[in-house]
Amino acid sequence: MTTANSPSDNDSDDSKEYDENIVNVLEELQKKIIAGQPIQPETIYQQFPQFEQELRELLPVMLVADVAGGYFRLVECEEGTLDTAPARTTPCRLGDFELLEELGRGGMGIVYRANQQSLNREVALKMILPGRFASQEQRERFQYEAEAAAKLDHNGIVPVYEVGELEDCPYFSMKLIHGQTIKDLVQNELYSSRDAAEIGLAISRAVHYSHNQGVLHRDLKPSNLMIDHDGRPHITDFGLAKQSTSDSGLTQTGVILGTPSYIAPEQAAGSRGDVGIHSDIYSLGAILYYMVTGRPPFQAASAMDTIMLVLEQEPVAPRIINPAIDRNLEMIILKCLQKPADLRYASARELADDLEAYINHQPIKASSGRFSHIIARWLGETHHAAVLQNWGLLWMWHSLVLLLACVLTNVMFLADIDNRLYYSGMWTFGLGAWAAVFWKLRQKLGPVLFVERQIAHAWAASLVAIGLLFPIEYLMGLEVLEAAPVIGLISGMVFMVKAGILTGKFYAQAIALFATAVGMAIFPKHSLFLFGVVSAICFFVPGYQYHRQKTGA
Structure with a gap:
């Protein structure tokens, strides 16, 4: 004997199938994000209209999580190795080396x-963590x-002597620098402007x-810069180095590499950032900032907050923290820390030349x-x-609403x-209601940034x-x-404000509206x-x- 399914049973089955389908869609999108494939939210919404409401809520979060998760995947991997690292009691013998004492350890190695x-x-002997249990990627x-450090022969870079394996544990030996890191030195006393410039010049x-x-x-x-007893700096730890001639796939798409307080915005952007020479220049500026203020340019309660x-x-501005900093050095530091890469020094040599000057x-x-360069900066887009x-289509609608009201x-x-x-x-209730609708539509497009x-x-x-204006009249x-x-x-x-925050092109709109007031x-x-x-x-x-830019039209 069979019985017909009740309406509630059918509804339950439909709901289950609906949930399974949207989960499948989200999984496919996640694979594309991890693979670094471009994602156009509006195109996705049109492709899956039946899931548009859920996708508008979830897809922006997935894109933000791609940046955040990239950093935390790396951090969790590194922190996990600290607890599993094989303990060695020093002094002890290991192959041709007698280990005398532990100097320090990080995410990937112990020195x-x-x-x-x-x-x-x-x-200085650096060994991989966690020894012979390390993954192939590690x-x-x-x-x-x-390899990156070994190809460099400069008195400002710690040289590598040899590379090998001991008891199935990869290692490489380096010159032992007797001294302290800049991090340790600054914790005791800030650098003067001139001393910081001299160290920055050498670096x-x-x-x-x-x-x-x-x-x-x-x-x-x-913490990656050693100052020896003669006051000379030495760069160490090339664990995240990238060789321009290498096609290594070690850098995962979407993973944020580096220390949040000292990485450039394009590094903080993960897979959406173009990392290059300008990124190291930003970090040099952040180091100079730390040397004269005692704190990095950005520091928050969590790594993700710092990245944001x-x-x-x-x-x-450094002089707000430490008024003793020379104004010219402050200008050099802030030039390094410009968010648009083209506003920083074009090379580390240019930075060195300015420090020397x-x-x-x-x-x-x-x-x-x-x-001409100043004008180009003035009229250019900010970061x-x-x-x-996100506002392109909304501004097009706003223009029609505003025209109708006028x-x-x-x-x-x-x-x-x-x-x-x-x-x-x-002009109050009417446009106020439209402003509320505008803001609600913007929120549906994803997380609202502070600048917005x-x-x-x-x-x-x-x-x-x-x-x-009307009651005042x-x-x-x-x-x-x-x-x-x-x-x-x-x-x-208002457009003057937008020009300063977003793009100098809006000065044209500001001028047009000022002229309109006269008309x-x-x-x-x-x-x-009018x-x-x-x-x-x-x-x-x-x-x-901007709507065409977003849709790729």
């Missing part, structure tokens, strides 16, 4: 002070570090040599530039401009409607100011819309028609451009 018996010399990365020369040999360090930080600061915020009391390049791709306002004015409540209601909240506050302030005994040109001035000011004063009867057309163009054109 001993050792005596090489056959040559009767003291060396062994390859360790070998990669040894920059060594990094420039490394770059010329095709090796990027990618993990320059105070690196991506979104500007560093506090500073030491010799000569003009520095950080404080000068060609007029925040990428958020405009046309209706001008029509009411020409119809001799003098009740200010109608005008005030349209700043822009939203400027926009909200303009709406409040325009809404108050009444209190001053002015006719309806007699102060309308002020709307153009307010809107121009509104000259043609008062059609002032809102403002509506100009402001709609100011929003629609960049909105269309």
